[in-house]
Amino acid sequence: MQIGSEKASSLDLLSAIVASLSDGYGLDSDTGDAFVENRLLIAVMSIVIAVLVGCVAIFFIWRSSGRKPAEPPKPLVVKTQMDTEEDQGKKKVTVFFGTQTKTTEGFAKVLAEEAKARYPNVIFKLVDIDEYATEDDEYDFLKVRADPFVFFRYGDGEPTDNAARFYKWFTEGKERGTWLENLQFGVFSLGNQKYEHFNKVAVVVDELLHEQGAKHIVQVGLGDDDQGIEDDFSAWRELLWPELNKLLQDENETGRDALYKDNLKTVLVRIFQSMKSISNTTCVSSRANVAFTNLKYSRVEIDEVRFE
Ligand SMILES: Cc1cc2nc3c(=O)[nH]c(=O)nc-3n(C[C@H](O)[C@H](O)[C@H](O)COP(=O)(O)O)c2cc1C
Incomplete structure (x- = not known):
């Protein structure tokens, strides 16, 4: 040493x-x-x-230093849910919605539940457009989907918060050409004619989808809160069902109407339950009542499942 x-x-x-x-x-x-x-x-x-x-x-x-680990990305709701084994081989319809105060979500839910009752062999998904894709590029799903596609929008001259990212991405991509040829779609929008840009966002999305190759199942429905939006919604649905019948009904399917009526009571209960989960107000329930008057079920029966 x-x-x-x-x-x-x-x-x-x-x-x-x-x-x-x-x-x-x-x-x-x-x-x-x-x-x-x-x-x-x-x-x-x-x-x-x-x-x-x-x-x-x-x-x-x-x-x-207060740094938190990076949050895991939001799940891709539709892709992951639709790729299950059970779903394979079945027809699929996605109901996308954009909403500010959840009214549109309620209407979209009504549509999806009624559709499930009409077409029990078809998979219907209700999806908040903002939750579908974490990155803009993931909206590319549109080009590969051959399923009917029903899109709910409302306008404010501007899109709702939860549709803003999709709207920006979609309207800025006009150079994409006719890349949506496999897509079939319908648009219904909740608006109010008192506003300067009546249902503007829905009109723009509808036109752009068509311009980019997608095919209308039904013409765009422009609901007007100022007049009676439930009636507009019912009228649009009456145009929608015959077209969806052509696309979704199995060739060997018989007695669809009977099956539909059997399912209806259950469906009404489910809808009222889901409406209640969105909002506890009786206003939402009464909207659902009106929306279903055209199904020819009496008001008394519907009131049995009313939530207060
Ligand atoms: C702040 C505000 C702005 C709105 N702007 C428009 C508009 O520009 N055009 C239109 O047609 N409707 C407009 N509406 C009406 C909504 O589209 C209508 O109330 C719709 O039912 C709201 O749906 P939501 O609750 O799903 O957001 C507006 C409503 C609010 C409260």
Whole structure:
């Protein structure tokens, strides 16, 4: 050991410390010498300890700086749900909606539930357009979907918050050409003619879908809150069902109307339950009542499932 030399290295110092510790703890001198001579081992150990101490320090600095781990991306609702084995081979319809105060969501739900009752072998999904894609590019799903596509929008001259990202991406992509030839769609919009831009966003989306190759199942429905939006909605649905029959009804399917009537009571209960989950107001329930008068079910029966 060369502690007395001109300049002791840190390794020499460490060796000296280990040697004195071994003395202090009663190790025999041979063992102490072995430690001291095995400088390479000590060097490796000291590096490992230094790295570990460094990692712990970095971890605490990182935690104290308040950074949170990156959030996992939002699930792609439709893609993941529709790719299940059970769904394979079945026809699928997606009801997308954009909404500000959830009225449109309620109407979309009514449509989806009624459609499920009419076409029990078809898979209907109700999807908030903003939750479909985490990245704009994922809206590319439109080009590969051959399923009927029903889109709900409302206008404010501007899109609703939850449709803003989709609307920006879609309206800025006019150079895409006719890339939506496999898509069939219908649009119904909830608006109010008192506003300058009556149902503007829906009209733009409808026109653009058509321009880009998608085929109308039914012409755009422009609901007017100022006149009677439930009647507009009912009238649009009456145009929709015959067209969906052509697309969705199985060739060997018979007695659809009887099946539909059997299902209807259950469907009404489900709709009222889901409406209640959206809003507890009786106003929402009464909207559903009106929306269903054209199904020829008496008001008395519907009132049995009213929630207060
Ligand atoms: C702040 C505000 C702005 C609106 N702007 C428009 C508009 O520009 N054009 C239109 O047709 N309707 C407009 N409406 C009417 C809504 O489209 C209508 O009330 C619709 O039922 C709301 O649906 P939601 O609850 O799903 O957002 C507006 C409503 C509000 C409250």
